[in-house]
Amino acid sequence: DTGVSQDPRHKITKRGQNVTFRCDPISEHNRLYWYRQTLGQGPEFLTYFQNEAQLEKSRLLSDRFSAERPKGSFSTLEIQRTEQGDSAMYLCASSARGTGGGHTIYFGEGSWLTVV
Amino acid sequence: GNSVTQMEGPVTLSEEAFLTINCTYTATGYPSLFWYVQYPGEGLQLLLKATKADDKGSNKGFEATYRKETTSFHLEKGSVQVSDSAVYFCALSDQAGNMLTFGGGTRLMVKP
Numbered sequence: 001d002t003g004v005s006q007d008p009r010h011k012i013t014k015r016g017q018n019v020t021f022r023c024d025p026i027s028e029h030n031r032l033y034w035y036r037q038t039l040g041q042g043p044e045f046l047t048y049f050q051n052e053a054q055l056e057k058s059r060l061l062s063d064r065f066s067a068e069r070p071k072g073s074f075s076t077l078e079i080q081r082t083e084q085g086d087s088a089m090y091l092c093a094s095s096a097r098g099t100g101g102g103h104t105i106y107f108g109e110g111s112w113l114t115v116v
Numbered sequence: 117g118n119s120v121t122q123m124e125g126p127v128t129l130s131e132e133a134f135l136t137i138n139c140t141y142t143a144t145g146y147p148s149l150f151w152y153v154q155y156p157g158e159g160l161q162l163l164l165k166a167t168k169a170d171d172k173g174s175n176k177g178f179e180a181t182y183r184k185e186t187t188s189f190h191l192e193k194g195s196v197q198v199s200d201s202a203v204y205f206c207a208l209s210d211q212a213g214n215m216l217t218f219g220g221g222t223r224l225m226v227k228p
Contacts (some may be wrong), residue, residue: 048214059187
């Protein structure tokens with residue numbers, strides 16, 4: 001399978017604990033994105049990387065959230081001191097510049113977080 | 117800023133009925149437009165896209181035309197199947213392709 005891979009798929013944690021999600025993008029995709037989706041809503045942009053550089057962060061990404069992509073390949077998203085409001089699906093996506101110059105973004109299966 | 121508005125669901129149809137899901141957008145410049153589909157418990161799958169005005173994206177019997185004059189990208193399918201039951205998201209990306217802005221999603225339920 002050469003799609004975007006996310007791990008774990010499901011995580012239940014107690015409030016106040018830290019959690020980390022991993023994303024492996026489609027190989028050779030230089031851009032990697034994180035989105036958050038709550039039940040019944042569309043995904044909301046959190047942040048994106050071009051290679052190892054984090055180029056944009058949403059206001060949604062509070063200081064409890066940190067994302068890294070140290071070697072420009074896989075990425076991790078860590079949430080510290082989790083709160084019940086962090087319960088959501090965290091989607092990773094990747095893209096590369098196409099022949100027309102635009103980017104088409106491909107998503108992984110998502111990582112469900114439940115904070116109890 | 118950019119925004120996408122979709123018709124609210126759920127949309128309930130009988131098998132073989134005609135489907136239209138409306139999508140309108142607000143954006144600066146020349147965005148690309150997308151439809152994604154999400155099956156229960158899964159991530160988003162790209163369904164189709166259009167990158168410039170009057171382009172028609174199509175896939176699996178679904179199609180949508182990029183209408184700049186009406187800022188719309190309505191999704192259509194001539195004959196829906198039970199297996200098309202899912203949530204459909206309209207989205208746009210800015211001209212640089214840096215991020216996607218999504219609509220709220222429209223749930224489609226197709227009954228046999």
